[in-house]
Amino acid sequence: MDIYERLEQDHDKQRTLIDRIKQSEPGSETRAQLWTDLKIELEAHASAEEQAFYSKLMAEPEGTDDTRHAIEEHQQMHEMTAKLDAMDQSADVWDTLFGKLAHKVVHHVDEEEEEFFPDAKETLSDSQEEEALRMFNKRKAAEVDKQEELAD
Ligand SMILES: [Fe+2]
Numbered sequence: 793m794d795i796y797e798r799l800e801q802d803h804d805k806q807r808t809l810i811d812r813i814k815q816s817e818p819g820s821e822t823r824a825q826l827w828t829d830l831k832i833e834l835e836a837h838a839s840a841e842e843q844a845f846y847s848k849l850m851a852e853p854e855g856t857d858d859t860r861h862a863i864e865e866h867q868q869m870h871e872m873t874a875k876l877d878a879m880d881q882s883a884d885v886w887d888t889l890f891g892k893l894a895h896k897v898v899h900h901v902d903e904e905e906e907e908f909f910p911d912a913k914e915t916l917s918d919s920q921e922e923e924a925l926r927m928f929n930k931r932k933a934a935e936v937d938k939q940e941e942l943a944d
């Protein structure tokens with residue numbers, strides 16, 4: 793598995809969790825658990841992705857624009873996630889804002905896979921990609937631990 797396949801594996805997990813939340817009952821235990829899982833996944837994935845992957849791309853002139861755009865979207869998703877986390881999950885407004893976050897996340901991961909990863913493949917060397925994968929796996933595990941502690 794290369795760094796791109798590894799990131800796509802997380803993206804698929806995010807897409808699945810979003811679908812399952814949409815199908816869950818508002819205010820239910822299931823929805824609360826799925827939301828916690830998605831929140832941890834989104835925050836940990838974005839942090840590890842920035843630390844291991846975008847940091848390498850940012851260091852290359854060709855990678856700067858994609859990196860800036862992706863990090864800006866990470867920040868927007870982070871703000872929406874924090875807002876949703878503080879809201880009553882049985883309220884209609886929760887569903888409305890969740891719909892917006894879901895749309896943003898799906899747009900973001902599609903854009904990474906269809907535009908940014910092909911650009912990165914042209915920009916990064918094989919050894920940079922191998923290093924990114926090693927670092928991503930390490931950072932993702934540490935970020936999940938951190939987010940799980942915050943969620944407790
Ligand atoms: Fe991302």
Ligand SMILES: [Fe+2]
Binds near residue numbers: 837841
């Ligand atoms: Fe990603």
